[in-house]
Amino acid sequence: xxxxxxxxxxxxxxxxxxxxxxxxxxxxxxxxxxxxxxxxxxxxxxxxxxxxxxxxxxxxxxxxxxxxxxxxxxxxxxxxxxxxxxxxxxxxxxxxxxxxxxxxxxxxxxxxxxxxxxxxxxxxxxxxxxxxxxxxxxxxxxxxxxxxxxxxxxxxxxxxxx
Amino acid sequence: xxxxxxxxxxxxxxxxxxxxxxxxxxxxxxxxxxxxxxxxxxxxxxxxxxxxxxxxxxxxxxxxxxxxxxxxxxxxxxxxxxxxxxxxxxxxxxxxxxxxxxxxxxxxxxxxxxxxxxxxxxxxxxxxxxxxxxxxxxxxxxxxxxxxxxxxxxxxxxxxxxxxxxxxxxxxxxxxxxxxxxxxxxxxxxxxxxxxxxxxxxxxxxxxxxxxxxxxxxxxxxxxxxxxxxxxxxxxxxxxxxxxxxxxx
Numbered sequence: 433x434x435x436x437x438x439x440x441x442x443x444x445x446x447x448x449x450x451x452x453x454x455x456x457x458x459x460x461x462x463x464x465x466x467x468x469x470x471x472x473x474x475x476x477x478x479x480x481x482x483x484x485x486x487x488x489x490x491x492x493x494x495x496x497x498x499x500x501x502x503x504x505x506x507x508x509x510x511x512x513x514x515x516x517x518x519x520x521x522x523x524x525x526x527x528x529x530x531x532x533x534x535x536x537x538x539x540x541x542x543x544x545x546x547x548x549x550x551x552x553x554x555x556x557x558x559x560x561x562x563x564x565x566x567x568x569x570x571x572x573x574x575x576x577x578x579x580x581x582x583x584x585x586x587x588x589x590x591x592x593x594x
Numbered sequence: 595x596x597x598x599x600x601x602x603x604x605x606x607x608x609x610x611x612x613x614x615x616x617x618x619x620x621x622x623x624x625x626x627x628x629x630x631x632x633x634x635x636x637x638x639x640x641x642x643x644x645x646x647x648x649x650x651x652x653x654x655x656x657x658x659x660x661x662x663x664x665x666x667x668x669x670x671x672x673x674x675x676x677x678x679x680x681x682x683x684x685x686x687x688x689x690x691x692x693x694x695x696x697x698x699x700x701x702x703x704x705x706x707x708x709x710x711x712x713x714x715x716x717x718x719x720x721x722x723x724x725x726x727x728x729x730x731x732x733x734x735x736x737x738x739x740x741x742x743x744x745x746x747x748x749x750x751x752x753x754x755x756x757x758x759x760x761x762x763x764x765x766x767x768x769x770x771x772x773x774x775x776x777x778x779x780x781x782x783x784x785x786x787x788x789x790x791x792x793x794x795x796x797x798x799x800x801x802x803x804x805x806x807x808x809x810x811x812x813x814x815x816x817x818x819x820x821x822x823x824x825x826x827x828x829x830x831x832x833x834x835x836x837x838x839x840x841x842x843x
Binding site: 481483484485486487513514515516517518519567568569570571572574578592594 | 631642644723731
């Protein structure tokens with residue numbers, strides 16, 4: 433009984449710590465918001481990369497390590513898994529709202545299977561208009577495309593559906 | 595290396611070499627957006643290479659990791675197909691190479707995601723989503739250049755004509771492929787050809803381009819028989835490790 437309670441408390445505490453670890457490329461959202469943390473168990477944290485070549489992957493692992501160490505969880509191991517592959521559907525609702533507030537149009541939910549052609553128009557994170565167009569399929573990071581709002585004329589990043 | 599390790603090595607080498615080629619465009623592309631997209635595609639390929647080369651080293655079991663395989667081998671030990679080592683040429687030639695390769699890689703990874711070896715399957719399932727993006731990006735440019743001005747059309751035709759001779763090698767099955775297929779690990783590449791042809795033909799039709807004339811296929815990359823271009827590519831890619839072996843920072 434006691435050990436079970438301790439285990440629950442421990443994973444909750446780790447979850448709280450990870451909710452304060454920012455993504456290095458998009459510091460407005462945490463590694464939890466982005467769905468990078470796949471599993472938290474007593475003694476281990478499992479993470480998954482967003483893109484295979486995402487240069488932030490190593491930094492993310494180091495940030496998590498640092499945060500765990502600093503909060504007395506030095507014995508908690510971090511492992512990485514590729515399967516099942518990360519998708520933008522794993523970004524939490526809270527994470528989507530934080531992205532929008534930060535100026536990045538969040539990806540539509542549940543669309544990762546049909547992501548390519550006939551992609552629905554992004555909503556401008558500045559003015560909310562859907563009168564927008566894609567400028568470039570690839571943006572400032574692997575996970576973002578470059579869009580432009582034709583209503584307020586502001587360019588913006590869109591988190592790619594993946 | 596045994597057949598399965600070699601199979602992983604080949605997958606990793608293809609991704610590594612095309613990523614290095616794409617990286618050469620960094621700061622030189624015709625527009626900022628193009629520069630970003632080529633660098634991003636290169637980055638995806640680096641990620642694939644890291645996973646497959648680490649896996650090759652793991653299966654080999656002699657303590658070599660992905661970095662050792664990328665930086666401590668010479669040209670004849672590389673097993674990439676000849677297509678990916680072809681020089682960038684102009685933008686249209688680079689797009690032609692990516693167009694032929696990404697459609698192949700998307701079909702390959704789609705099939706490899708069903709591999710009995712979960713390590714191969716996991717990498718393929720992860721990478722195929724990115725590869726699909728590359729195929730669409732390259733196809734869009736083939737249409738834009740092919741169905742563009744006389745100048746862009748002529749360049750696209752010339753780019754495809756150069757790269758076409760290296761396409762057959764993508765689908766050649768040798769004893770390594772056969773062993774990987776027999777073990778339930780690998781993919782029957784020859785069986786991908788029909789689907790690849792259909793994809794390529796559909797885009798070419800959109801682009802008002804004729805399918806390039808059949809040429810004598812150029813083969814040999816898988817056996818380490820490379821064009822002179824690869825040695826020059828490695829002299830750049832491996833410079834630091836050659837000058838300062840095992841340097842860390």
